[in-house]
Amino acid sequence: MARSLDGLVLAPVADQAPGQVGTRTRFAYHQRDGEVWAEYAGGDVVRGYLVGTRTEDRLDFRYVQLKQDGTTSSGHCMSTVVDLPDGRVRLEESWEWESQRGSGTSVVEQLPGLG
Template identity: 35%
Template sequence: MSDDPFDLDGRVFDLVSSTASRVDPEAPTRFRYHEARGVVWGEYVGDTVAEGRFVGTRDGARLTVSFVHALVAGEAVVSGAATSRIEPGDGGLRLVEDFEVDGVPQVSVCAEVRSPG
């Protein structure tokens, strides 16, 4: 990792809360991040997500990504865009995402996993 405290390369995060849906604490969605020169990409799986990918950019503590994922239940594919702020958290970083679903403001939070296994 670089000297940049918000560099996401090699970091792993678990979804810990979302106002838009229930989060399974035993098998949360897990996100694996890669970053090079401000370009961010990665993959995610778990809970209701069978397979997901994202790509975007980071500017300081602001992360903007486009994503697509397949749901475990059925053939549905979900795609969209999201903006998150990167914050110091307990034992690692947190990603706090503000978004809307059907015009209703929502918030999700991911916490860094220090021993991702």
């Protein structure tokens, strides 16, 4: 299994659609045994939370966020944890909104020197 996500700070490698997470969003991850959770904010997101489980290199979590325009949204995400050659961690994600239409894929990576 890839190393623990506990204490790591990750960020998207590319911007998503307006009103969603983007390269200015930071995710502060926590992990205890098979539990995973994170707080996130930045860009169009004022505050967001995710909570779920980890089995080997797979994450399964729900997320909810408050956006700059005062709206909230929520969804489901499945991610694969990948150890990068330079020692950082990458999450390759497949997500789907549950509170609105839309789905897609994204990649977040550990920021160098953080976590």
